[in-house]
Amino acid sequence: MENFFATCPRGLETLLAEDLAAIGAQGVQSVPGGAHFSADWDACYAANLHSRIATRILWRVAQGRYAKEEDIYRLAYETPWPRWFAPERTIRVDVTAIKSPLKSLEFVTLRIKDAVCDRFRADAGRRPDIDTRAPEVRVHGFLTADGCTLYLDTSGAPLYQRGLRQKTVDAPLKxxxxxxxxxxxxxxxxxxxxxxxxxxxxxxxxxxxxxxxxAPGAGGRSFGFQRLKNFRLETWKHLLDAAQEAxxxxxxxxxxxxxxxxxxxxxxxxxxxxxxxxxxxxxxxxxxxxxxxxxxxxxxxxxxxxxxxxxxxxxxxxxxxxxxxxxxxxxxxxxxxxxxxxxxxxxxxxxxxxxxxxxxxxxxxxxxxxxxxxxxxxx
Structure with a gap:
């Protein structure tokens, strides 16, 4: 079992928990703006495919305490990124925080990016390129007052982008x-x-x-989990075929x-x-x-x-x-x-x-x- 965090629009956490329970998630724990849960990879794929409420499904890969930026760099450097994706993949790092004492989230974002690239240089002899517009792999950092959690995004583009909408008028609803x-x-x-x-x-x-x-994810869009080394094509095809048959x-x-x-x-x-x-x-x-x-x-x-x-x-x-x-x-x-x-x-x-x-x-x-x-x- 792996640990995940699903994000959603605030106010819909109860509905998100229902979606997660429906795909077999364990230990679902709602918090403002999302829910923590444990699941196997089949359920992670299913959550991306079937949840109408989730915005992203994030895979928790590291967690630690910090007092300064360098503690976060060390946590990110010690995380075995090359085990999960290839250096040929483009990446983007995003950081959010609640009650963090650190002055600049931009600087924290930069330090996590440096740590990921330095780890790749050490292990693989080359580093991934940065692409802020359409990255193949997204790394998310979340800071509390003294804790840092690092995630790999299994969704890619936000899940509300069903791959269907072409034309919009003013301020469309997500x-x-x-x-x-x-x-x-x-x-x-x-x-x-x-x-x-x-x-x-x-x-x-x-x-x-x-x-x-x-299924909301059956519209031909791609997902972040497809670009990870542990991606199981057969499992995904089985889920997608079953959804389309229904x-x-x-x-x-x-x-x-x-x-x-x-x-x-x-x-x-x-x-x-x-x-x-x-x-x-x-x-x-x-x-x-x-x-x-x-x-x-x-x-x-x-x-x-x-x-x-x-x-x-x-x-x-x-x-x-x-x-x-x-x-x-x-x-x-x-x-x-x-x-x-x-x-x-x-x-x-x-x-x-x-x-x-x-x-x-x-x-x-x-x-x-x-x-x-x-x-x-x-x-």
């Missing part, structure tokens, strides 16, 4: 956050789902993949999307089409204040724009009451879930949320508000 919101909403395949502000279609794409039982044929899955912007609708259409998911979804251009519900009941998810500038703030103050009226008028019997960083939203919509869940969209603190539109309660 795929793993969208998948988490769908889980938090209680939506299940077969239940009508509507995103009336669909943008480039992230909610729609995730929902269609779930409805058709398509997929359902693309057909309408009671998922609807619309947007006031025809440009956004075209982007969503292109993304769904490229992913082979277009048959599962019905798309149209329309204003949420005017569209009719596509079914008598269902789940509505939305990530409305939140204004950065004062003029936009004024527009939103006018828009939110109209949104509240439209939900009451046209969506009785629907369970509505709205993600926003604007905490004035329920008050301005004149609706009382039945639940509010703190979530982070990147660094932006948000709330997922749930509004239950009770059928027959509005004349």
């Amino acid at each position: 795929e793993n956050l969208a998948a988490g919101i769908l889980r938090l909403s209680g939506w299940q395949p077969g239940v009508p789902l509507l995103d009336p502000m669909c943008g480039s279609g992230t909610f729609l794409t995730e929902a269609a993949q779930i409805a058709l039982n398509i 997929e359902k044929p693309a057909r309408f899955a009671q998922i609807w999307g619309s947007d006031i912007s025809p440009v956004a609708v075209r982007a969503a259409l292109a993304n769904l089409d490229r992913a082979g998911l277009l048959p599962a979804v019905t798309l149209s251009a329309g204003d949420i204040r005017e569209i009719a519900a596509p079914a008598s009941s269902g789940i509505l998810v939305a990530n409305p724009p939140y204004g950065e500038r004062l003029s936009e703030q004024d527009d939103l103050v006018a828009f939110y009451p109209q949104l509240g009226s439209a939900l009451k008028r046209n969506f009785s019997g629907w369970d509505c879930h709205i993600l926003t960083s604007d905490l004035r939203l329920p008050k301005l919509m004149r609706l009382a949320p039945s639940r509010k869940t703190p979530l982070y969209n990147g660094a932006i603190e948000c709330r997922l508000f749930r509004f239950v539109m009770v059928a027959g309660s509005n004349r």
